[in-house]
């Protein structure tokens with residue numbers, strides 16, 4: 779396992795994702811512990827892409843439990859609640875350019891301004907969501923969606 783991330787200094791975020799994702803694969807290959815891998819992935823994404831908060835909410839009965847990197851946040855979210863719960867219920871990626879405009883958004887921090895949530899599936903059921911928050915409005919676009927979807931694909935192979 780690599781001990782240090784090589785962080786691209788490219789200003790182009792696609793290039794930063796392209797440098798990061800193979801390192802995440804290397805970091806997690808051979809490690810069977812899902813939570814250990816998710817914790818490292820959250821830390822790597824936050825550190826490399828300079829997001830405000832990165833975490834995973836995992837389906838446990840009807841609630842969520844999570845591992846994350848960033849300021850403290852809510853521990854449990856029920857299906858349909860907030861952006862994460864909506865992504866779980868609707869089984870789709872949600873990009874929220876302005877969290878104040880999303881009805882039912884759960885504000886863990888007033889510094890969070892925009893958000894992207896991607897579900898990961900096993901046997902067609904949502905097993906967890908990747909939640910990424912930014913302290914800038916409208917910070918997520920198709921480039922983030924494409925590369926984070928690729929990352930979720932790597933995570934799905936661990937499930």
Ligand code: SME
Nearest residue numbers: 851860861862883884886
């Ligand atoms: N904003 C999320 C809650 C989790 S925090 O952003 C870390 C939501 O509405 O589901």
